[in-house]
Amino acid sequence: MATKLPHVPVVIVGMGWTGGIVAAELTKAGIKVVGLERGKERSTADYYMGHDELRYAQRYEMMQDLSKDTVTIRHNLKERALPYRTHGSFLLGDGLGGAGSHWNGQSFRFLPYDFEIRSKTIERYGEKKIPEGMTIQDWGITYDELEPYFDKYEKMAGISGEQEQNPMVGKRSNPFPTGPMKTTPSMKMFMEASKKLGYHPYIYPSANLSEMYTNPDGIQRAACQYCAFCERFGCEYGAKADPVVTVIPVALKTGNLEIRTQSTVTRVLHDGKKATGVLYVNNITGEEFEQPADIVMLGGFVFTNVRLLLNSKLGKPYDPNTGTGVIGKNYAYQLSGGAGGTVGFFDDKEFSNFMGAGALGAEVDDFNGDNFDHSNLNFIHGAGIRIAQAGERPIANNTVPKGTPSWGKEFKQQSIKYANRVLKVSMQGSSMPFRHHFLDLDPTYKDQFGLPLLRMTFDFEEQDREQVKFIAQKTAEIMKEMGPTTMQTTTELKPYDVTVYQSTHNTGGVIMGSDPSTSAVNNYLQMWDAENVFVVGASAFAHNSGYNPTATVGALAYRTAEGILKYIKQGGGSLV
């Protein structure tokens, strides 16, 4: 029997970016919050031995223990789904700060086109442009409506970026709170080459912090040291924006937040109309607790949010055969991991490729969103085209020209020769939802508590292959202009391979919208089917754009916080 704890106004599941942001805003307003985090406590002190490629990048020190919980994956309805036994294509995290502790810090806003993708696509190209089975829909909010929340998130995190407005992206009400990151020689080459071709390159918006910064909450952080241990690592300097050094301490300082780490939520309790609290297990003692609450916010990763709802029987599960139901609908991913990219080998030029920062690079958005004419193309949307200098570590980076064996004398010589003579122009491609891409409960495999694992059904589509082929020409064009001795372009997109790291930008499953029959949450991320449940994160994305998701997730979290305060003030009811 679960021990019933004293009732609290708000319980938040997951203490990453969304949980941290909402906790900070609510507690500042005097609301008492309990934050349940299934992972351990983390602080900058934990990264004393942080510059360890093997431990953090290869052995996934900061990632979820998959022996306890994972997902299963299949490419289509006919295939047998099998467990994601070891980390590969994406990295599942846990712990205080969530993925906000081990992200790179690339902080792009989604485009105005993204939020009204269906309307705008039809408006420009007609309904026939959307192929059979592609389930794109508007998000129930516009870019202009979300802009003030982007602004708030960027000020909190101290996002660094160019002060001038780039013509390819949404209009900003304010410049970035800090100036852009430094420009490395390879970024310079990329920007010069793409300008020459008539494109509009800019330096990545970065949460790594280009200069010392004090945010509106009074949190002061030191500037990035460009140590090159960012993604998959924690920042020992506290320079990288991380919930642990930004929003969580602000919330704790109010005295209104109680965080319980090592607490795995297994179910949202409800009476069919509203949630009554959550059930969780203390990982250390194995004890089960019931935490009653007026409001439940789910702030886990995409898979956690969806699985919790399905295992709690909250919301109508999505059925791919009828296209009805919403929980698990519109799972989307991204196009990256080398596909569409071009590698340049520079025999007579060297670069300090080992230097870097997670969000250090330059981007061209001329072929992202609907920034270009798709009339004669067999796909919609597009990709960010980019050069990154995150710091190439030696176990993971041994790029050799095609035809070189993968081991032996020649491999050794070539991999050493090109370690600091190789540059990559890559794509981060959008991913459209399809009727048969979805998340549901696996019928066979179970987690540590005997609960069903989440099952993913996903593969790349013609839309994706066409996009990769098109963007590949552009990455090749830019690289050629950069003047390598030889270059290689990957134009082909193979079927989804879960063993190769591509992206942890998994999205959808609890999507937002303006119609309860096609979306799970409204534009405050309040559940249509349970007004006191808010489901926050990239799970709300109705499709995935050609950008990193965190800025959009952060903006949505600020909007949720406002919504929850409104909900409390008005004493319940739908916010829209």
Next chain:
Amino acid sequence: MADGKQPQDTSRRSFLKNSGIAIGGLIVGGVVGGALGGGQKTTQKEEVEKVVEKTVDYNQALMYFNQEQFQITEAAAERIYPKDDLGPGAKDLGVAYYIDHQLASPWGMNAKEYMQGPFFPDAPANLGMQSPLRRHEIFSIGLKGLADYCQQKYSKKFQELSEEEQDAVLKVFEEGKEFKLVGTTTSAFFKLLRSATIEGVYSDPMYGGNKDMQGWKMRNYPGNQMGYAKDIEKEGLVKYEPKSLHDHMSMGK
């Protein structure tokens, strides 16, 4: 050394101070909040260093392999990453010790991986590893396979073959067609051997490979540096004396 001005014996905390990145005001959870667990007392530290200088590398002993397994691994890793004009190969870098230690680690036991059945080892490769075997088991089976194959084909041990013969055997194992193993394949084993060898060459020396940071030195990889803020805008390859995590232990007084 381009980085000559960087403080040599300091913590990340005093590094920030010395770099003029003073931090004041409200700091919550940031660097001053404790990037460091505190250094050892000077007298203790000097004692420790004095002792280490005189002694052999106690790390070079076996946690998992028997002697035969170690010898095969050492010979095979050397063919994957051979000694040449550029510098040492896997053998001199201690890669076989690295692999031995890793197979005895949580990674060797697949401790943080989902290992519940049912298993379908013959599933499509793009759905990931689906074998019930742990990495150390795949390694033991693979090494036995190497020994058996060489006995059948050459009537010799793998480690006694010429370099050309060893390469030919490894190619057969990489391709995975000619020789069958029970419970796994020669190509799965080879893939593991190859990636473990690269890790042993380039991981921090504390893991037993990359001896004296020679793996890093060959490709001008500087290892664990405080940061590159001062040099990252410079053209060309900026060279540094590499540093290991051990170097970081003596900092933070």
